[in-house]
Every structure is written in C-alpha cells, then in structure tokens.
Amino acid sequence: xxxxxxxxxxxxxxxxxxxxxxxxxxxxxxxxxxxxxxxxxxxxxxxxxxxxxxxxxxxxxxxxxxxxxxxxxxxxxxxxxxxxxxxxxxxxxxxxxxxxxxxxxxxxxxxxxxxxxxxxxxxxxxxxxxxxxxxxxxxxxxxxxxxxxxxxxxxxxxxxxxxxxxxxxxxxxxxxxxxxxxxxxxxxxxxxxxxxxxxxxxxxxxxxxxxxxxxxxxxxxxxxxxxxxxxxxxxxxxxxxxxxxxxxxxxxxxxxxxxxxxxxxxxxxxxxxxxxxxxxxxxxxxxxxxxxxxxxxxxxxxxxxxxxxxxxxxxxxxxxxxxxxxxxxxxxxxxxxxxxxxxxxxxxxxxxxxxxxxxxxxxxxxxxxxxxxxxxxxxxxxxxxxxxxxxxxxxxxxxxxxxxxxxxxxxxxxxxxxxxxxxxxxxxxxxxxxxxxxxxxxx
Numbered sequence: 149x150x151x152x153x154x155x156x157x158x159x160x161x162x163x164x165x166x167x168x169x170x171x172x173x174x175x176x177x178x179x180x181x182x183x184x185x186x187x188x189x190x191x192x193x194x195x196x197x198x199x200x201x202x203x204x205x206x207x208x209x210x211x212x213x214x215x216x217x218x219x220x221x222x223x224x225x226x227x228x229x230x231x232x233x234x235x236x237x238x239x240x241x242x243x244x245x246x247x248x249x250x251x252x253x254x255x256x257x258x259x260x261x262x263x264x265x266x267x268x269x270x271x272x273x274x275x276x277x278x279x280x281x282x283x284x285x286x287x288x289x290x291x292x293x294x295x296x297x298x299x300x301x302x303x304x305x306x307x308x309x310x311x312x313x314x315x316x317x318x319x320x321x322x323x324x325x326x327x328x329x330x331x332x333x334x335x336x337x338x339x340x341x342x343x344x345x346x347x348x349x350x351x352x353x354x355x356x357x358x359x360x361x362x363x364x365x366x367x368x369x370x371x372x373x374x375x376x377x378x379x380x381x382x383x384x385x386x387x388x389x390x391x392x393x394x395x396x397x398x399x400x401x402x403x404x405x406x407x408x409x410x411x412x413x414x415x416x417x418x419x420x421x422x423x424x425x426x427x428x429x430x431x432x433x434x435x436x437x438x439x440x441x442x443x444x445x446x447x448x449x450x451x452x453x454x455x456x457x458x459x460x461x462x463x464x465x466x467x468x469x470x471x472x473x474x475x476x477x478x479x480x481x482x483x484x485x486x487x488x489x490x491x492x493x494x495x496x497x498x499x500x501x502x503x504x505x506x507x508x509x510x511x512x513x514x515x516x517x518x519x520x521x522x523x524x525x526x527x528x529x530x531x532x533x534x535x536x537x538x539x540x541x542x543x544x545x546x547x548x549x550x551x552x553x554x555x556x557x558x559x560x561x562x563x564x565x566x567x568x569x570x571x572x573x574x575x576x577x578x579x580x581x582x583x584x585x586x587x588x589x590x591x
C-alpha cells in the first residue's frame with residue numbers, strides 16, 4: 149500500500165466534536181511527519197489546510213445533508229448521510245490518500261470501505277483504569293493492523309493495571325467507614341444522554357425503556373441500584389425514575405464510585421446500555437451486561453476483528469515507531485520516542501473522568517498539597533469565623549429574648565398604671581331621680 153497523502157476527517161455533520169479531533173491530530177502530527185515526511189493537515193472544519201481536493205466546502209456538504217431545507221440532528225445522520233452528500237465528499241478525496249480520523253462516524257467508515265480507501269480511526273479506549281489513558285486504533289487494512297499490533301498493549305499488562313487499581317481502591321475502603329451494599333445487587337450503570345454509542349441504526353437515541361423486559365427480569369434477581377455518570381447531569385435523575393417505572397421497584401442511588409464497585413468484595417451484577425464501565429468489568433472479574441453493544445471494543449488479535457481497536461499506550465502513540473509501522477515506512481534514522489509517564493495523556497487531554505474520583509479521595513499527597521498551599525490555615529480561619537458568627541448569633545438570640553421580656557414587663561406596667569389611674573379619679577355625684585325632683589319642686 150502506497151500512501152501519498154493523509155486526509156484528516158471527523159464527523160462532518162457535528163460542530164461540537166472538532167476541537168477534540170484537532171487535539172488528537174496535534175498529538176500525532178510531529179511523529180507522523182518524522183516517520184514519513186507526510187504533513188497532517190486540519191479537519192475540514194477549517195476552510196483550508198484540510199488535504200481534500202480544492203473546492204470542498206463544509207457548508208455545501210451540510211446543505212446536501214438537509215431534508216426539506218432543514219439540517220437533521222447529528223444522530224439522525226450518524227449511520228447514514230444522503231447519497232448526494234456522500235458523493236460530494238468522495239469526489240474531493242485524493243487518490244492513494246490515507247484517511248486519519250478521530251471517532252469516525254459509521255456513515256464515514258461505510259463510505260470509505262465502499263470506495264476501498266484506507267483509513268485509521270483513533271478514539272480513547274473505554275479501559276480507563278490504567279496509569280494513563282489508552283488510545284484505541286482501528287483500521288480497515290490488514291497490513292496496517294498487523295504492523296501495529298506488536299506495538300500495542302497486551303492483556304497481561306492490562307490485567308496488571310486492573311489489579312493495581314483494585315488494590316488501591318480496597319486499601320482506601322478498608323481504612324474508611326465502608327458503604328454497605330444490599331445482598332446480590334443489580335447495578336445499572338448510567339451514562340450521558342446523547343453519546344454516539346447510544347444511537348441506533350435508525351438514528352434514534354436508545355433508552356433504558358427499550359430493554360424493559362430484560363431489566364424487569366434482572367430486577368427480580370436482586371435489588372437494583374443506579375450508578376450515575378457525573379457527566380449526565382439531570383438526565384441521571386430522569387433515567388433513574390424511568391428504571392423505577394420499568395421495574396416496578398424503588399431504585400436507590402449507588403453511593404460508591406465505579407472502581408469501588410468493580411473492586412469490592414460483594415457479589416454484584418452490572419447492567420447498562422453501553423457505558424465504558426461495562427467493558428472494564430471483565431478486567432475485575434465482574435458480571436456485566438451491555439444491552440446496546442459497546443464503544444471501541446478492545447482488540448488483542450494480530451489481525452483485524454469487526455469493531456476491534458488495538459490498545460495503544462500514550463507514549464507509543466506519541467512516538468515515531470508506531471507511525472513508521474502504521475504507514476508501512478522504513479525507519480528514517482534514530483526514532484523519536486516519548487518516555488512512558490503516568491497520566492501523560494490524561495494531563496494533555498485534561499480528562500480525569502472516573503480516575504480522579506478513585507485515586508484522589510483519601511490521598512495523603514492531596515492532603516499535604518492542601519496543607520502546603522495554606523489550605524489548613526484558611527480552613528482554621530474559616531472555622532474560627534464560623535464559631536464567632538455562631539457566638540454572635542447566640543448573643544443576638546439572648547438579647548432578643550431579654551428585649552421580649554422587657555417589652556412584656558413594660559406592657560404589664562402600663563396596664564397596672566392605667567388601672568391605678570382609673571381608680572384614683574373622683575366618683576361623680578349621684579343623680580337624683582326625675583320623679584322625686586318634681587315632687588320637691590311642687591312642695
């Protein structure tokens with residue numbers, strides 16, 4: 149396979165995802181150039197430098213996606229775009245180009261496969277329990293997959309990472325007042341409202357109610373709990389109420405975090421639609437049911453598998469060796485490499501979801517950093533201020549009580565004074581009767 153250029157594509161029907169795609173391209177731009185001499189351009193969300201043939205316009209592409217003059221929702225186009233839009237994009241793809249994408253939509257993958265164009269899709273792996281984020285890599289070219297597979301993570305490395313996360317979590321829980329789970333619970337794992345993994349082939353967003361029968365049967369095996377995704381916002385409440393209607397039972401909120409559940413000693417069953425936690429569960433020997441498939445399924449095979457993503461460590465992603473292999477290029481001298489470092493990609497991406505909660509709680513390092521930053525002094529000053537305020541409130545309450553008592557005394561004194569004044573006034577002379585007065589006058 150000869151690659152003469154690299155074209156960067158993401159989901160062209162969405163406007164909210166291109167910053168994340170540009171970030172991934174920024175990470176790999178330098179190692180790709182050193183490995184092959186090829187320049188990685190921008191996505192077509194920028195008017196120039198995208199690598200497509202001259203004349204391509206994103207506005208025109210989206211106009212061809214419209215129905216009756218209206219742009220459909222992104223999820224309505226997630227699996228299929230109109231033929232006119234697909235043909236327009238295809239006409240502007242250079243020959244012998246490799247398409248490099250980030251979270252490529254099914255419609256784009258299908259379009260490239262039908263045209264027999266090579267592509268590589270990158271997306272963050274659902275396995276987030278390791279010392280750093282992992283990047284998933286998938287391609288439609290067997291030779292690229294076979295060349296990259298020796299550089300990918302294996303199962304033994306991930307088992308070790310899962311074991312370390314479990315040990316860390318159990319140590320913390322044993323030193324705290326442990327939250328107790330009911331016997332044999334079924335934990336429903338929530339997720340944000342409109343993730344791409346929730347989009348059905350007809351463009352509809354799948355909901356828990358679409359699997360009501362399965363959830364009802366699972367709820368009969370044990371009490372159901374709801375593990376909310378911190379990114380879900382108010383949708384978590386809506387989904388939990390939906391589960392209560394589906395199962396006919398109260399669904400309590402699970403107070404443990406995801407890794408506390410995965411590492412706990414209790415027998416639990418996890419269920420959900422397509423949350424990444426359901427894929428992580430097997431690495432902690434947990435039963436889990438994904439009712440609507442999975443996102444970026446990890447692959448450890450030497451040859452491509454349907455929907456399978458090789459697991460690439462962050463320092464390998466940023467090194468020249470990976471892209472020399474992926475582009476089938478011989479090494480050009482000493483290879484540029486990035487040393488392995490914990491949380492490298494997490495820091496670059498600022499993506500700590502799940503991991504921060506599991507590792508920072510109860511951390512002595514975090515507490516010491518808080519102390520060194522003057523946090524304890526500020527906390528002590530705040531407590532003193534709160535105590536002084538509470539004391540002032542007590543004094544105000546006491547003063548208010550004394551004023552009320554004084555007011556009652558004054559009211560009583562005024563009443564007594566009024567009665568005394570009434571008694572001190574002279575009595576008026578008695579009036580003579582009218583009949584007696586008349587007889588006295590006649591006499």
